[in-house]
Amino acid sequence: MPLSDFPCDQYLERIGLVQPVEVSAECLRALHRAQLTSLPFENFDICLGRGVDVSAQGILAKLIGQRRGGYCFELNGLLLMALEAFGFEARALLGRVHLSGTPTGRSHQVSLVTLDKRQWLVDAGFGTNTPRAPIPLTPDTPLHIGDQTLRLVENARYGIMLQSLMGAQWVNLYSVDFTTVCEGDIQMANHFTSTWPGLHFTTSRMAALATPEGQISLSDFTLKIRRGDTTSEQLLPPGAAYLAALEEHFGIVLEASYEDLAPL
Numbered sequence: 439m440p441l442s443d444f445p446c447d448q449y450l451e452r453i454g455l456v457q458p459v460e461v462s463a464e465c466l467r468a469l470h471r472a473q474l475t476s477l478p479f480e481n482f483d484i485c486l487g488r489g490v491d492v493s494a495q496g497i498l499a500k501l502i503g504q505r506r507g508g509y510c511f512e513l514n515g516l517l518l519m520a521l522e523a524f525g526f527e528a529r530a531l532l533g534r535v536h537l538s539g540t541p542t543g544r545s546h547q548v549s550l551v552t553l554d555k556r557q558w559l560v561d562a563g564f565g566t567n568t569p570r571a572p573i574p575l576t577p578d579t580p581l582h583i584g585d586q587t588l589r590l591v592e593n594a595r596y597g598i599m600l601q602s603l604m605g606a607q608w609v610n611l612y613s614v615d616f617t618t619v620c621e622g623d624i625q626m627a628n629h630f631t632s633t634w635p636g637l638h639f640t641t642s643r644m645a646a647l648a649t650p651e652g653q654i655s656l657s658d659f660t661l662k663i664r665r666g667d668t669t670s671e672q673l674l675p676p677g678a679a680y681l682a683a684l685e686e687h688f689g690i691v692l693e694a695s696y697e698d699l700a701p702l
Contacts, residue, residue: 444523445502449516452476452502461525463553463572466560469524470572473517474562478507478688480645485699486692490632492624494519506690507647509639511628513563514547521560527552528560530619532627534596536610537567541596545631546612547624550575559590559600559614566646566655567602567611585652643702645688654687658702661687 450459453472459465483490483500491500492511500506501516508516514530521528528551532544549560557575561568570583573590577598580589587603597615601608631639638644645656652664659674661683674680677696684690692698 441523444519445498446520446523448502449520449523452505459524461553463556463558465524466521466526466551466553466558466572469520470517470560470562471570473513473520474568474570474648475650477501477513477516477562478645478647478690479509479513479563479565479568480507480688480690481509481639482643482645482684482690482692482699483508484632484639485643486694487700490628492628504691504693507645507688508563509565509631510547510561510563511624511631514549514561515624517560517562518549521549521551530624531559531614531616532619532623533600533612533614535612536596536599537612541613543627543630544623545627547619547627548612548614550614550616559598564611565644566653568646568648569600570648573600643699645684645690647688656684656688663687 453476455468455472457468490512492515497512497515501508501512518528518530528549531548531550533546533548534541534544535546551558551560558572559575560572569588570586573581573588575590577590577592580587589601591599591601593599593613596613599613600611602611631637634640643656643658647654651666655662661672661674663670674683681692681696
């Protein structure tokens with residue numbers, strides 16, 4: 439898609455950002471924060487058997503036109519298009535997820551932004567562990583963002599590893615290298631991630647939305663609302679009440695019946 443065709447005004451309205459956008463670290467943080475707190479991470483089109491269209495037109499139609507959310511290829515795909523349209527020097531990277539202890543294939547999309555000879559890792563689509571701000575590409579420098587403490591460390595095998603401090607332990611989230619990423623790489627990674635039997639994206643329902651006070655998340659039927667140090671939890675019933683909770687807490691309107699969702 440030509441940069442001139444990106445709907446900048448519609449995007450800013452969708453994320454609720456009213457300040458002028460300029461190429462600066464401050465605006466990079468503002469764009470990231472606004473999208474992260476407006477567009478939910480969610481996989482419900484996979485649960486509905488609709489598949490995931492990661493073309494520019496497909497992402498814009500779903501996330502802006504239908505006012506839905508998505509997962510990394512959609513959320514970070516949209517943010518990358520926006521950054522480029524606003525004049526930022528940015529490109530896609532693909533990373534390996536390490537949360538299980540065994541690295542995956544390159545199945546997580548993020549963006550690399552170069553600004554004033556400094557580089558930033560920008561991610562708005564890693565579910566409940568999504569970084570709450572762009573991360574300067576400075577290894578071994580802990581970054582405190584609200585209740586998150588993150589750092590990047592160099593890894594001889596995998597490139598740069600993003601870690602999160604959980605309790606007293608640094609946990610590997612994902613690694614990225616800096617090889618060129620083509621549209622075909624993203625299409626292949628998206629197809630695998632959204633269709634392979636046994637992956638959590640194809641066997642579970644999930645949603646997450648950052649809030650100024652914390653986070654709202656859904657794992658199958660379990661809804662958690664975290665505000666500061668307090669977390670409340672409830673089980674959602676199946677049926678119409680489940681769909682109503684999706685709309686209330688995440689702004690997700692599926693335009694489908696509950697029975698259309700893949701059973702759990």
